[in-house]
Amino acid sequence: MRARLAVLASGGGSNLHAIAEHARHLGERRAFDLVLVASDRPECGALQRAAAAGVEGAVVASRHAPEAQTMEDLLADRNVDLVALAGYLKLVPPAVTRRFAGRLLNVHPALLPAYGGAGMYGARVHRSVVAARAALSGPTVHFVDDVYDHGAAIAQWPVPVLPGDDEYTLAARVLRAEHLLYPRIIQLVAGGVIRQLPSGEVVTHHAAAPAVLPTMDPGLDDAVLALALDHALATAP
Numbered sequence: 001m002r003a004r005l006a007v008l009a010s011g012g013g014s015n016l017h018a019i020a021e022h023a024r025h026l027g028e029r030r031a032f033d034l035v036l037v038a039s040d041r042p043e044c045g046a047l048q049r050a051a052a053a054g055v056e057g058a059v060v061a062s063r064h065a066p067e068a069q070t071m072e073d074l075l076a077d078r079n080v081d082l083v084a085l086a087g088y089l090k091l092v093p094p095a096v097t098r099r100f101a102g103r104l105l106n107v108h109p110a111l112l113p114a115y116g117g118a119g120m121y122g123a124r125v126h127r128s129v130v131a132a133r134a135a136l137s138g139p140t141v142h143f144v145d146d147v148y149d150h151g152a153a154i155a156q157w158p159v160p161v162l163p164g165d166d167e168y169t170l171a172a173r174v175l176r177a178e179h180l181l182y183p184r185i186i187q188l189v190a191g192g193v194i195r196q197l198p199s200g201e202v203v204t205h206h207a208a209a210p211a212v213l214p215t216m217d218p219g220l221d222d223a224v225l226a227l228a229l230d231h232a233l234a235t236a237p
């Protein structure tokens with residue numbers, strides 16, 4: 001049985017696109033079906049992408065949309081099994097984090113716990129990394145709990161910060177890594193290969209998580225990086 005996946009997004013939805021494309025690429029091997037895209041922003045690119053892909057899009061109830069369904073009701077109504085945050089900027093209600101404990105994921109564009117927490121999103125994250133002259137940044141995929149960017153890490157993919165980088169060049173490199181990493185982790189969680197135990201610990205069939213993957217070589221093309229990533233995830237840590 002495939003997991004019924006909902007993606008929550010507030011922005012352009014490039015990760016949503018990567019998830020949908022990966023599912024298409026996996027075909028019958030996919031462990032999830034994307035059944036819902038929900039957003040707090042009616043005009044966001046993610047909802048436009050959902051419409052273009054023929055996936056149901058919905059706005060979550062807020063002060064501006066009091067007539068809409070709450071997130072909890074939306075997810076229950078559509079029988080959602082697994083939720084992936086992809087640039088969702090609101091805190092997820094505790095009722096949802098509790099109900100979806102171990103089934104709610106996020107991707108953050110830095111190596112948590114560094115450069116995370118309330119207010120650390122978008123360009124601010126990358127600006128802080130560049131200002132700190134860090135040698136590495138890169139995405140963290142983690143389970144979500146009640147605190148911003150705090151839940152147990154599943155995988156981190158270090159990406160080099162290069163001389164001359166600014167927040168835009170670094171953001172683009174990290175986003176490229178997100179698009180390769182996040183759909184693969186969703187597939188592994190949907191397929192039960194990666195699980196979170198009630199204790200909060202993250203385990204995989206073959207090894208202990210979290211997995212810190214070998215540093216990305218941005219000079220390689222996406223197909224080569226994807227192969228290297230599949231190998232690393234199958235053998236991590």
Ligand code: GRF
Binds near residue numbers: 011088
């Ligand atoms: C990504 O950088 C992700 O790490 C963060 O929000 C951004 C979403 O971008 N959580 P997009 O909307 O998927 O293009």
